[in-house]
Amino acid sequence: MKFATLQTAQGKLVSLVNTESQQYWPLQDLVSGFTGDMVQLVHVFPEIKGRLTPTGEGKPLSQATVLAPIDQPRRNIFCVGKNYHEHAKEFSKSGFDSSAKEGEHAPEAPVVFTKPASTVIGPGKKVPSHPNVTKQLDYEAELAVVIGKAGRAIRKEEAYKHVIGYTIVNDFTARDLQKTHRQWFLGKSLDGFCPMGPYLVTADELDVENLEVKCWINDELRQDSNTSQLIFDIPTLIETLSAGIELQPGDVIATGTPAGVGIGFNPPKFVKAGDVMRIEITGLGTLVNEVE
Numbered sequence: 001m002k003f004a005t006l007q008t009a010q011g012k013l014v015s016l017v018n019t020e021s022q023q024y025w026p027l028q029d030l031v032s033g034f035t036g037d038m039v040q041l042v043h044v045f046p047e048i049k050g051r052l053t054p055t056g057e058g059k060p061l062s063q064a065t066v067l068a069p070i071d072q073p074r075r076n077i078f079c080v081g082k083n084y085h086e087h088a089k090e091f092s093k094s095g096f097d098s099s100a101k102e103g104e105h106a107p108e109a110p111v112v113f114t115k116p117a118s119t120v121i122g123p124g125k126k127v128p129s130h131p132n133v134t135k136q137l138d139y140e141a142e143l144a145v146v147i148g149k150a151g152r153a154i155r156k157e158e159a160y161k162h163v164i165g166y167t168i169v170n171d172f173t174a175r176d177l178q179k180t181h182r183q184w185f186l187g188k189s190l191d192g193f194c195p196m197g198p199y200l201v202t203a204d205e206l207d208v209e210n211l212e213v214k215c216w217i218n219d220e221l222r223q224d225s226n227t228s229q230l231i232f233d234i235p236t237l238i239e240t241l242s243a244g245i246e247l248q249p250g251d252v253i254a255t256g257t258p259a260g261v262g263i264g265f266n267p268p269k270f271v272k273a274g275d276v277m278r279i280e281i282t283g284l285g286t287l288v289n290e291v292e
């Protein structure tokens with residue numbers, strides 16, 4: 001199933017989407033009494049899953065605006081750095097990585113940071129360039145995990161039972177801030193620095209360990225990899241995060257970006273106002289945002 005948060009003439013609606021017919025069905029029309037957002041859908045999904053069958057003609061998706069699927073996260077977004085071998089190498093060589101040990105390419109354990117909820121924007125929205133704060137803007141195409149079932153100390157063998165589905169995230173970054181402050185929070189967390197979407201796709205629709213991850217900047221293919229190349233797979237990330245933090249339904253985990261980011265080039269290819277970033281991941285659709 002594919003779900004979207006849509007802005008419609010009737011207001012903001014969580015909806016079941018058919019991307020082939022380009023139609024949607026508001027959840028409130030399928031499940032009596034449902035008036036919640038995407039996080040609330042995640043909470044009740046196990047009980048209502050059997051009732052989510054489209055009835056009758058859907059509404060045209062063209063008449064709605066697709067927002068970020070989880071447009072109001074309850075907590076910070078968990079993010080993982082340097083989680084593809086080739087990206088870890090390009091980052092290490094770039095001179096922007098103050099976190100690496102000397103001679104290290106792949107980290108010994110998952111590198112985890114967060115982005116606040118204020119970073120989230122939807123498909124088609126312009127990403128603020130914050131020209132008075134940063135001069136070195138970069139993109140990062142990422143598969144994002146959406147937690148469906150709460151849990152602490154989740155074992156790897158049980159991890160996928162806690163996942164409801166997946167979406168796309170652009171872990172947009174101010175590289176100069178990331179380098180200057182010797183940590184990642186400020187460079188990753190300016191307002192609007194987490195484009196997300198377009199859909200939340202349930203786990204049963206995907207072979208998540210074999211998804212193509214691609215990113216184009218102004219029609220130039222920059223990133224082209226596969227989730228099979230993750231250094232730390234999704235079960236390992238969930239086990240690591242949940243060891244001392246109880247994961248909650250609606251939590252988002254961005255799993256890391258492959259090689260081909262702006263700082264991976266010599267000289268770096270930073271993005272600027274007017275540049276268009278297009279990210280595609282198998283089965284998840286396309287996330288497009290322009291730099292403001």
